[in-house]
Structure formats: C-alpha cells, structure tokens
Amino acid sequence: MEKICYPDNVVFREEPEGGILFNVDTGELKLVEGVAWGICDFIEKRLLRDQILQKLRELYPDETEIEKDLDNFLEELVEAGFLLTEE
C-alpha cells in the first residue's frame, strides 16, 4: 500500500475539532479526530503511506505499534470506500 488518495467522490472537510470524510454518492460520513484526523490531513496533502508513517514516528517516538495502527486505519478507510490504494 504505497500511493493512497481519496476517490473522486470523497471529500475531506476540516473543522476546529476534527475532520469529516464524506462520500458524495452514498452519503456515507465518517468523523475523524485526534491522530486519525492528522492522517486524513496527510492523505489530503497527497503524502505516500511511508511518508505518513515517517511523520507519525517523528510525532510519536514512543509509540511501538504505530505502523500497525496506521495500516489498520488505512484498511478501515479502504473498506468503507473512503480511500483508494495503489501498490
């Protein structure tokens, strides 16, 4: 899972307390807060999966499970139709 991006029908909106992923076609909505919000913002800025991991490692040096957590979250977004991936 290298290149990741939102599909054309998904928009990411930011508000003071968090972010919203919204699928324009299905009306599905996902609210993201905390680290998840940050990851969504990195995706919006077109960072690759490895670049996001690098950023998270810098931000949370003591977190040992960070790679697993990131991949789980990205997987969750893919399954919900909020994310596209390319190897």
Place this chain on the structure above:
Amino acid sequence: MNIPPLKHLYVNPAGDCNLACKHCWIAPRRSEIPFQTRDRLETEFSPEQFSGILDQAVELGLTNLKFTGGEPLLRSDFTELYRTASEHSSNLIIDIETNGTLVPGGLWDVFEEHPPGSVAVSLDSVTAEEHDDFRNTPGAWKRTVAFTEELVDRKISTQIIMSSVTFEVQPVLEMAIFCRDTGVSSLKINPVQPIGRGKRLLERKTSIRTIISFADELHRRCGMSVIVDIPPAFLPLNRIKNSGWCPIHNLLGILPDGGISFCGIGFSCSELVMGNFLQDDLEDVWSDSDLLKKLRLQVPAEFEGICGNCIHKNRCLGNCVMQNYYSSVDFTSTYWMCREAEETGIFPQTRKIKPDA
C-alpha cells in the same frame, strides 16, 4: 423498492391531555379534571386490541415502542397497555414521554416488574410559577418534580425535556443543576417549534443566530450532559456521534382510535392517516400505503433547498420531515432552522455537499 423493517412504534393511547401547554405541537383537547386519570373512551383502542397490533408489528421488525401523546398516563388503563407491551416480547424496549403529573393505578408496580427503557418527563423551569404558567396549570410543577424523584428513586433511566422559547442560557443551567442534584440521567432542550400552539409563541421571532449561540454556549458550559435538539449541521463533530435521529423510515404512529400515521402528525394532518389497525392489516399498510411509498422515494433523495445540499441528509433526513410537511404540505421541504441559516448566510460551508463558490 426495498421495504425497511418497522422498528419503532409511537403509541398515542390518548388524544387529550390534562395540561394545556403554551407550546404544544399537537394542541390536544384538555381533559376535564387536571390531575385525574380518566376511563378509556369508547373511541380509543383497548389493551386487547393493542395486543393485536403488537403481534403484527413484531413480525415487521419492531424493537422499540414509545408511549406518547396526548398524555399517555391520562388513561386509567395505561398500566394494562404498558403490561401488554412489556409482556408481549422481552426484547422490546419501551420508553414513555409524559408530563409527569398523573399516576394511573398500579404504575409503580408494573415499572417494578418491567422497568421501562427510559421515561422522558417535561419540565420547563426550576421555578414552580414559571413552569405552571407555561403549562397553564397551577400545581403541575410540584407533581412533575415528585414524579421525577420517584422515577430516580426507583433507578429508572429518566430524562428531563425542557422547552425553550426565549433561548436564555441561565434557566437551562439552573435545570442542569436540578438534574444533577436529583440524579436525572440527561437533560434535553427542545426549541419550541412553529407548529400547533408553538406557532403563536414563535411569532415573537428568535433569530437562528440566537438559537445557535444558545446551543454553543450550553455545549461549552455543560458538556455532554445537556442535549440541545438542533440539526446536526450546527453541532460540533464530537456531538454528532451521540445525537439521536428521527427514525422516520422505520416508524409508525398509532393514534387513540387505532389510526395509523407516520407519528403523532396524524393528530394535526388527517390526510397523513394511512389506515386503522382495528380494520386494516398493518403489514398491508406498511408495504402498500401510497404515502409511505412517497416518503421512501422522496426522503432524502428529492430534498429541496439546503437539505438537498447537506452532508447530513442521509441520516438527519431533514431533522423532522413531518414538521417540514406541516409547514409546506411537502415531504421534501427544508427544516426551518436550516433554511433560515442558509438565507442569512450562516449555514456552515463545511457541512454542504457543494460549498458556495
């Protein structure tokens, strides 16, 4: 078209009420003696007949039943109705909305045997005079407070519903303290709606800006313990997850004469009564009613105005479709608060599917 499960029934055993509240959206006839239950009227369904509709509703997917009204506890046979529902199916969650001024015989005993999911009690002020004036009934406050305390003592999940016309924060803060001190589980603030008697009250118009800042300040000062019933477009993100949604696509309302409508709207709009469970098969109404078919087709797919351009439309469903219908005879019209917010340029851009250019 897929027919969804019928998960919710709003049951209105009585069309009248013992109070005459200034804001009531149904504006029912007032019963004769303020603090006395009355016998079932000939025109009202009996507990046996009620049992029949439960059989059919459970087949269609019923999980939640709410007694509301009119004042449901006005009927002296309420306990029988409640028992009928609670013994019908152990999985059924039963809630009650009441003004808390009446205690039909055997109520506490049946609650002891079959505790309700929750009881929502209407209380508009911590001051007796203010509440009684709003409810047009001296002595109402004292009874409602005693009823609430009894519920809490019996460890029944209790919510206070407070109506707000003035959108002043201080009275709500006082009510929040009352709730905390009494042990009430939650406090919900209902802005008075421009429907029924509330229409006249709101003629002294409050701007949508005032309502939004009222909600913002309460959220800030009271945290999650106070719920202000406004559309999700005006809620911060951390509130949306916990907000309740009208289950209009999975809901029917039962009127005292057995009439079947979408909810209590059948009291105000007789054209929205789709049948009568005393004569009609509930399943036929649920699958064949032209009105239900229209609702399923139009809501939210054909929403007009800002509701049609709102990212919340699939869950919010126009906040209250029946209120929207009441003001425009159209299921697709826009909820008044959001319409006014859009007209005054304060509807949040981040909540629009297509933000303004």
